[in-house]
Amino acid sequence: MELWEAIKGRRSVRDFLDRPVTRETIEHLLEAAIWAPSGGNAQTWRFVAIIDPTEIKKIKIVSPGLLGDPAAVIAVCQDLVQARAKGGNLGETFLAPIDAAMATQNLLLAAYAEGLGACTIASFHRRGVSRLLGLAEGIEPILIVSLGYPAQLPTAPARRREGVFVFGASRE
Numbered sequence: 474m475e476l477w478e479a480i481k482g483r484r485s486v487r488d489f490l491d492r493p494v495t496r497e498t499i500e501h502l503l504e505a506a507i508w509a510p511s512g513g514n515a516q517t518w519r520f521v522a523i524i525d526p527t528e529i530k531k532i533k534i535v536s537p538g539l540l541g542d543p544a545a546v547i548a549v550c551q552d553l554v555q556a557r558a559k560g561g562n563l564g565e566t567f568l569a570p571i572d573a574a575m576a577t578q579n580l581l582l583a584a585y586a587e588g589l590g591a592c593t594i595a596s597f598h599r600r601g602v603s604r605l606l607g608l609a610e611g612i613e614p615i616l617i618v619s620l621g622y623p624a625q626l627p628t629a630p631a632r633r634r635e636g637v638f639v640f641g642a643s644r645e
């Protein structure tokens with residue numbers, strides 16, 4: 474798929490077909506995720522994929538932002554103990570969430586290229602998701618991604634440009 478088509482065509486999908494997504498496909502998407510840049514090349518991200526419908530239902534209960542019935546949910550996590558060990562306070566509090574977001578965008582674009590729909594979700598109960606996933610101490614979910622074959626693609630929300638693109642003042 475052409476890069477610009479992926480960047481502009483990707484949408485946040487919240488309406489999914491009742492069709493499973495294979496483990497191989499998910500692994501393929503996670504391969505795209507780990508090719509994202511990471512601050513200091515820390516690579517302290519961790520990904521937990523859930524394909525069991527009962528587990529997904531439980532995650533939905535603690536995730537008000539997770540809409541629709543996706544075939545899979547991927548928790549994009551960070552090992553904050555390692556992030557601190559590698560990058561100190563900056564690594565833990567600043568670089569780690571940025572890295573997770575960058576990995577998430579790669580995942581979303583790869584999903585779109587595979588004909589899948591996905592949505593980034595920040596509105597979820599962090600401790601609830603951690604407990605349901607049985608995450609080890611120090612591993613924190615930063616974002617979750619819902620994933621499945623789209624029932625329909627939403628129309629693109631308009632992008633604002635005015636006042637968004639600014640060139641710095643010339644010194645000459």
Ligand SMILES: Cc1cc2nc3c(=O)[nH]c(=O)nc-3n(C[C@H](O)[C@H](O)[C@H](O)COP(=O)(O)O)c2cc1C
Nearest residue numbers: 483484485487538539540592593594595596629630
């Ligand atoms: C950090 C972040 C958090 C988001 N959280 C949610 C969420 O909790 N639930 C949801 O349905 N969409 C969520 N979204 C998706 C946005 O609503 C969506 O990206 C935006 O409306 C633009 O639409 P588009 O992704 O189709 O271009 C989130 C997106 C980002 C980047």
